[in-house]
Amino acid sequence: MNMAEIEKLTGLRGEIKRNEPMARHTSWRAGGCADRAYIPADLDDLRAIVASLPAGEPVYLVGLGSNLLVRDGGLRGTVIFTHGMLKQVRLEGKILHAEAGVPSPKVARFAARHKLAGAEFMAGVPGTVGGALAMNAGCYGGETWNIVESVTTLDRAGQLRQRTRANYYISYRTVILKAGNGGSEAGSEAAAAPSASRLPPHEEWFIAARFKLARGDEAKSRATIKQLLERRIETQPLDQPNAGSVFRNPPNDYAARLIEACGLKGFALGGAMISDKHANFIVNTGNARAADIEALIETAHTAVKQKFGIDLEREVRIIGEPA
């Protein structure tokens, strides 16, 4: 079934784009095109498109693309953007309800304004709530799933569900739906924390989250946010396109320290460079191809493995075909 047929069948109301350059939608500002990209008009429209896409069609929900590399050969299948829709954030009693397309920093500021504490760390994570839930994004001691009371999800059939933390295996930058809930992991605890690069494609996506926060103090939360953002400006290469930390930190160590100890700070391939400010960041120095970035990731991984015997696990997600 092609997209024109799908449109006729379902009366979709959103915007369809063909051969959409994903460099426009990823913070690395590099990479190939998506065969099709769709910006749903609203949640019902999102449900309709997901349900009407043929079973074999790959579907990718993408937020702000701040943890994503799309290979230069592009993506077969359909990308659905949540940013710009699913953008409601509101209080329900003491619970902060945020839809998946809301930028995480907005959640941090909204919570502070309403005298709720615990979401300050989200101010420095430049993605959406959906991306934060998928990645269990966190920093400076805060972690997304620590403040989640429940989530709303959407499956491939267009069905909505309410889920809680108990439905997932959750650990550092890892969120996996448990078997028996429609999840695809093997069911053993050992399978609970595979590397992000080995995760199966998601067939159930996050639509919204309810965050349970403590009563706080607006001025205190704002001061924490300010301090946290200042620390980032000092330590991260925010003036160049990047995707945050490339690798997860291994237990009791830092990926940046290990990469730096391999002498790789400032090492460049094509238009990509291991940041000379923070060695766990790879920056686009102007015209990086996704292949340059991926080759640098490999270089850092191999160097750390050879020097320290540590197998760094990737945090950034890589999808699509090589050129």
Ligand SMILES: Cc1cc2nc3c(=O)[nH]c(=O)nc-3n(C[C@H](O)[C@H](O)[C@H](O)COP(=O)(O)OP(=O)(O)OC[C@H]3O[C@@H](n4cnc5c(N)ncnc54)[C@H](O)[C@@H]3O)c2cc1C
């Ligand atoms: C400068 C910088 C600093 C960063 N600092 C941090 C940090 O301190 N801590 C941290 O954890 N991360 C950090 N990141 C990485 C990134 O911002 C987070 O992982 C963020 O949560 C990703 O959100 P996103 O909307 O950009 O996701 P995307 O990059 O769009 O997607 C990431 C993954 O999540 C999936 N996804 C997106 N939306 C949904 C959804 N609704 N349902 C299911 N799956 C979905 C995508 O398919 C993809 O696999 C940083 C990135 C940058 C550029």
